[in-house]
């Protein structure tokens with residue numbers, strides 16, 4: 355058994371996501387007013403936000419840009435030593451961009467891109483949120499009081515990217531960062547969809563096909579409630595405020611998560627999780643593979659309305675969709 359390929363446990367979590375918005379103030383208002391996130395800093399064209407149960411200074415950076423899309427995703431490693439090991443591995447791939455000083459909320463980070471071009475970074479040094487007395491919760495394991503406005507999300511859960519070569523990107527995450535494939539969608543033998551994680555969550559990242567092979571897109575970012583009823587509460591608020599609901603409260607087959615998809619005012623798709631679906635504890639988990647023909651009505655939506663075409667074809671930045 356000594357030839358067993360041990361997992362790489364160097365990446366700990368998805369710590370933050372930067373999204374681009376052509377309507378930054380409306381995007382910030384969406385997260386602040388409806389999802390009750392707190393703006394913890396502003397600098398230049400960016401605002402930094404956190405959810406009330408997140409321990410770090412921020413988990414979301416909203417940056418003004420011409421078009422919606424992914425700015426970058428930030429992954430925290432398990433230790434400073436783990437960071438160094440992963441940086442060496444990434445350097446070998448030629449996808450490394452080099453070190454940056456850091457950003458508001460975290461220290462030096464090593465940046466790289468996926469083969470498809472999406473920008474990512476690895477870091478260890480992080481700034482923990484310092485709670486003002488006015489926000490201190492009586493629930494000692496909660497970093498700040500539950501906000502009284504909107505329907506407050508509790509933490510960042512995952513990102514989902516659209517790729518011109520999803521199989522190549524998934525393999526990159528597996529080979530160099532220790533992600534494990536949990537579920538996949540195959541079409542004519544190609545892995546076109548993958549749900550990958552480094553924790554007990556079933557995914558911190560998913561990678562799906564861009565129908566016209568346009569590289570570098572974001573499909574969605576997801577925040578977690580953990581309480582299915584909250585999806586109906588926030589759906590009511592969205593409806594009252596003309597926020598487009600693409601997929602109403604729904605149970606996914608893949609991941610078994612209870613979800614809902616909306617578009618924030620800047621145009622990026624945001625998923626909300628009523629619960630995160632099943633957790634994984636088997637150290638030798640065998641990926642569950644779906645054939646694409648079996649997905650509609652089972653893998654995508656197990657219970658709820660059918661997914662609209664837009665869910666399979668639209669990401670950000672938006673490009674004209676030829677007939678797919």
Ligand SMILES: O=C/C=C/C=C(\O)C(=O)O
Pocket residue numbers: 514560606608609610611613625649653654655
């Ligand atoms: O077609 C299957 C889609 C599943 C999506 C997810 O599990 C997710 O985006 O969290």
Ligand SMILES: [Fe+2]
Pocket residue numbers: 512513514560574576625
């Ligand atoms: Fe998702």
